[in-house]
Amino acid sequence: MSLAVRAVGVRKSFGDHEVLKGLDLEVAYGEVLCILGPSGSGKSTFLRCINHLEIPNAGYVWVDGSIMGYDLRAGVLHELPVRRLRGQQSQLGMVFQHFNLFAHRTVLGNVIEGPMVVRGLRRAEAEKRAMELLDQVGMAGRASSYPSQLSGGQKQRVAIARALAMEPRVMLFDEPTSALDPELVGEVLEVMRNLAKGGTTMIVVTHEIGFAREVADRVLVMIDGEIRETGKPEQVLSNPDDPRVRTFLSRVLS
Amino acid sequence: MIVRAFAVGQIRWDVVGQFLTARVIVIGFGWTLLISACALALGIALGFAFGIMRTATNPTLRFAAWLYVWVFRGTPVLLQLLIWFNIGLVFPRLYIPGLVDERMVDVVTPFVAAVLGLGVNEGSYLTEVVRGGIASVDRGQIEAAHTLGMTPGQTMRRIVLPQTLRLILPVLGNSAVGMLKFSSLAATIAMGEMLNAAQRIYFINGAVIELLFVCAIWYLAGTTMLSIGQYYLEQHFGRDATTAGYRKQWFKMSSWRAMASGEA
Ligand SMILES: Nc1ncnc2c1ncn2[C@@H]1O[C@H](COP(=O)(O)OP(=O)(O)OP(=O)(O)O)[C@@H](O)[C@H]1O
Numbered sequence: 001m002s003l004a005v006r007a008v009g010v011r012k013s014f015g016d017h018e019v020l021k022g023l024d025l026e027v028a029y030g031e032v033l034c035i036l037g038p039s040g041s042g043k044s045t046f047l048r049c050i051n052h053l054e055i056p057n058a059g060y061v062w063v064d065g066s067i068m069g070y071d072l073r074a075g076v077l078h079e080l081p082v083r084r085l086r087g088q089q090s091q092l093g094m095v096f097q098h099f100n101l102f103a104h105r106t107v108l109g110n111v112i113e114g115p116m117v118v119r120g121l122r123r124a125e126a127e128k129r130a131m132e133l134l135d136q137v138g139m140a141g142r143a144s145s146y147p148s149q150l151s152g153g154q155k156q157r158v159a160i161a162r163a164l165a166m167e168p169r170v171m172l173f174d175e176p177t178s179a180l181d182p183e184l185v186g187e188v189l190e191v192m193r194n195l196a197k198g199g200t201t202m203i204v205v206t207h208e209i210g211f212a213r214e215v216a217d218r219v220l221v222m223i224d225g226e227i228r229e230t231g232k233p234e235q236v237l238s239n240p241d242d243p244r245v246r247t248f249l250s251r252v253l254s
Numbered sequence: 255m256i257v258r259a260f261a262v263g264q265i266r267w268d269v270v271g272q273f274l275t276a277r278v279i280v281i282g283f284g285w286t287l288l289i290s291a292c293a294l295a296l297g298i299a300l301g302f303a304f305g306i307m308r309t310a311t312n313p314t315l316r317f318a319a320w321l322y323v324w325v326f327r328g329t330p331v332l333l334q335l336l337i338w339f340n341i342g343l344v345f346p347r348l349y350i351p352g353l354v355d356e357r358m359v360d361v362v363t364p365f366v367a368a369v370l371g372l373g374v375n376e377g378s379y380l381t382e383v384v385r386g387g388i389a390s391v392d393r394g395q396i397e398a399a400h401t402l403g404m405t406p407g408q409t410m411r412r413i414v415l416p417q418t419l420r421l422i423l424p425v426l427g428n429s430a431v432g433m434l435k436f437s438s439l440a441a442t443i444a445m446g447e448m449l450n451a452a453q454r455i456y457f458i459n460g461a462v463i464e465l466l467f468v469c470a471i472w473y474l475a476g477t478t479m480l481s482i483g484q485y486y487l488e489q490h491f492g493r494d495a496t497t498a499g500y501r502k503q504w505f506k507m508s509s510w511r512a513m514a515s516g517e518a
């Protein structure tokens with residue numbers, strides 16, 4: 001199977017509010033997919049269903065060929081114990097809007113945490129690899145700082161390094177630049193651009209239309225828990241078929 | 255003789271000085287310290303155990319922890335001390351197959367009763383503190399740990415509890431000071447700690463106030479030392495520049511809550 005992520009019929013409700021109304025998605029290895037859509041349309045929820053931070057009410061998600069949260073044995077699906085679900089989740093690197101760095105760990109401590117605890121790497125090995133990643137995101141010089149001493153852009157670059165340290169098959173970004181001061185957005189997008197160039201499979205929820213146009217292989221527009229439009233960035237962004245997508249884009253592009 | 259001591263109406267400081275370093279008093283203070291330390295350790299252990307249970311997804315665990323807090327925070331600590339001390343009246347023998355089979359009075363000595371009484375009571379109070387601390391650790395960090403593949407246990411141990419501990423350190427400092435003082439209640443169950451020793455002396459020589467002052471001086475010395483220790487401990491943990499951030503967050507949260515409830 002050459003798909004990095006495949007979602008089929010993913011539904012999610014909170015109470016009687018149906019947030020995701022049966023979504024299908026296929027993402028190939030090396031592909032960069034940008035998800036756009038108005039606030040409240042369910043973009044975050046969709047990402048969180050993909051990595052099972054939220055358990056979908058219906059539908060399945062395959063990552064790297066295996067079904068998230070389940071074990072297929074003799075044609076029957078068995079729910080996975082937490083430990084094995086976590087193993088699957090670590091195949092998906094997640095970058096959050098609000099960074100979510102471990103406040104009691106240094107920058108280096110944040111990056112080595114996963115490799116040491118989950119993958120059982122020795123400290124020296126984990127640190128060596130972490131320093132390479134920090135170098136890659138331009139944060140090697142701040143390895144011994146604590147998160148509270150960093151700017152938002154710096155925090156987000158550390159968060160990206162932390163997610164990469166688990167060597168995930170796919171990177172998920174949930175509005176990685178939305179909480180940043182405008183002058184700090186560029187440094188984070190730059191790191192992401194380099195990741196994309198390096199062939200990383202990425203699903204990016206973003207309001208940065210410029211980034212989507214330039215970096216994405218494919219753009220997807222979600223409105224009210226449905227996928228309304230998907231295709232090449234130039235086609236979706238300049239000439240969408242769906243009238244609601246046109247209204248949404250004209251609002252963000254203006 | 256007691257009447258005489260009051261009638262003189264003055265403190266004989268030479269008597270205070272004489273008993274300040276008296277052997278029984280110093281040994282008594284040693285017991286005071288030992289009871290306090292053991293009870294505090296027990297209280298912290300129970301506080302963390304039940305505090306974690308309070309946040310568990312399993313309703314039985316949550317209920318057990320709630321029950322513990324309800325019972326032990328809802329009754330006076332002096333009463334609890336007396337009950338532990340007299341527990342032999344209800345359960346004459348302590349029998350755990352293969353481990354213990356003894357008369358209860360031999361197991362629950364005044365010392366054990368004091369440590370149990372004070373520690374279990376403190377634990378019920380710290381349970382709520384720990385629960386609050388755990389609840390105030392940022393949800394986002396927990397989710398981040400999960401996406402890295404950390405199990406709930408690993409997340410609790412490595413991400414949540416260390417931050418909880420830092421957050422509640424000032425409360426633990428107050429607990430230590432409080433425990434040192436509350437250990438004097440053990441005097442009522444014939445535990446030979448300092449206050450009890452002082453009482454036994456002034457029943458004989460009538461120097462009531464003098465001996466109570468001796469105790470006061472020792473307690474003050476103890477609590478002062480603890481406060482200094484607390485200051486340095488907080489300085490030490492403040493060094494990584496996270497504690498200040500938490501305090502702010504904690505403060506912001508509580509003022510936000512106050513605002514929210516004020517508006518409602
Ligand atoms: N845990 C939850 N409990 C209840 N409702 C939720 C929960 N999470 C999300 N929702 C609701 O689901 C809807 C979609 O939320 P979601 O965060 O996925 O939107 P979004 O597209 O990411 O929006 P934004 O651009 O503002 O981040 C919203 O109406 C939100 O209120």
Ligand SMILES: [Mg+2]
Binds near residue numbers: 044045174175
């Ligand atoms: Mg969102």
